[in-house]
Amino acid sequence: xxxxxxxxxxxxxxxxxxxxxxxxxxxxxxxxxxxxxxxxxxxxxxxxxxxxxxxxxxxxxxxxxxxxxxxxxxxxxxxxxxxxxxxxxxxxxxxxxxxxxxxxxxxxxxxxxxxxxxxxxxxxxxxxxxxxxxxxxxxxxxxxxxxxxxxxxxxxxxxxxxxxxxxxxxxxxxxxxxxxxxxxxxxxxxxxxxxxxxxxxxxxxxxxxxxxxxxxxxxxxxxxxxxxxxxxxxxxxxxxxxxxxxxxxxxxxxxxxxxxxxxxxxxxxxxxxxxxxxxxxxxx
Numbered sequence: 380x381x382x383x384x385x386x387x388x389x390x391x392x393x394x395x396x397x398x399x400x401x402x403x404x405x406x407x408x409x410x411x412x413x414x415x416x417x418x419x420x421x422x423x424x425x426x427x428x429x430x431x432x433x434x435x436x437x438x439x440x441x442x443x444x445x446x447x448x449x450x451x452x453x454x455x456x457x458x459x460x461x462x463x464x465x466x467x468x469x470x471x472x473x474x475x476x477x478x479x480x481x482x483x484x485x486x487x488x489x490x491x492x493x494x495x496x497x498x499x500x501x502x503x504x505x506x507x508x509x510x511x512x513x514x515x516x517x518x519x520x521x522x523x524x525x526x527x528x529x530x531x532x533x534x535x536x537x538x539x540x541x542x543x544x545x546x547x548x549x550x551x552x553x554x555x556x557x558x559x560x561x562x563x564x565x566x567x568x569x570x571x572x573x574x575x576x577x578x579x580x581x582x583x584x585x586x587x588x589x590x591x592x593x594x595x596x597x598x599x600x601x602x603x604x605x606x607x608x609x610x611x612x613x614x615x616x617x618x619x620x621x622x623x624x625x626x627x628x629x630x631x632x633x634x635x636x637x638x639x640x641x642x643x644x645x646x647x648x649x650x651x652x653x654x655x656x657x658x659x660x661x662x663x
Contacts, residue, residue: 458622477548507606531613555589
């Protein structure tokens with residue numbers, strides 16, 4: 380058998396070329412995906428600085444007056460404050476309900492566990508308009524039977540938002556609790572710690588990434604929700620997403636882009652600060 384080194388060299392070169400092409404395709408897909416996600420955000424921020432009264436390309440000049448215009452409009456200001464209030468209250472209630480539920484799902488085995496888990500996560504799977512109309516009809520039926528009015532009231536709006544934030548808390552906290560070894564909790568209890576002390580001193584601190592991530596995503600989902608708010612918001616009240624939709628019906632200036640930019644900045648800063656101190660990546 381004749382040894383031909385040039386053949387082996389050619390095969391190695393072909394193998395390296397295939398690997399390089401795969402690597403290039405992989406990183407190209409990452410860049411395209413990130414560009415698809417990030418490009419609209421940069422476009423919104425850019426449009427918010429246009430001086431044009433009607434959005435057009437290219438801009439005639441640049442100005443920040445639309446930020447002042449957004450804050451000067453009562454609907455945007457009141458909508459922001461109402462959305463903030465509802466999101467904070469709904470997130471707090473969602474944590475109070477979701478954390479014990481996640482603890483039960485992660486630490487105990489009982490009959491019907493998968494059913495309860497799917498039930499708690501089901502609001503994620505229902506389209507927003509369908510969920511909003513379903514909650515609205517349920518509140519109407521409840522009012523007819525019991526006389527308790529929840530439609531067009533702040534408690535009813537908060538209750539609907541609690542329903543949509545609970546799945547985020549349950550999913551993220553459960554994932555974080557599963558990553559916490561039960562042996563650590565058992566060691567604490569063997570050393571004399573009571574179950575409640577173990578929960579507060581051991582379980583919660585170790586599951587902190589899931590708690591923070593659950594609270595953060597719950598707040599974002601509630602703050603930006605449109606569908607449930609459209610069905611349930613009362614007269615004289617408006618959330619920020621509804622105020623944006625109403626404004627776009629009659630205006631085409633960059634005010635909405637300025638409002639969206641503020642939302643992007645608030646959410647982005649919250650994510651960066653939370654990840655800096657809690658490492659949100661460990662919750663997924």
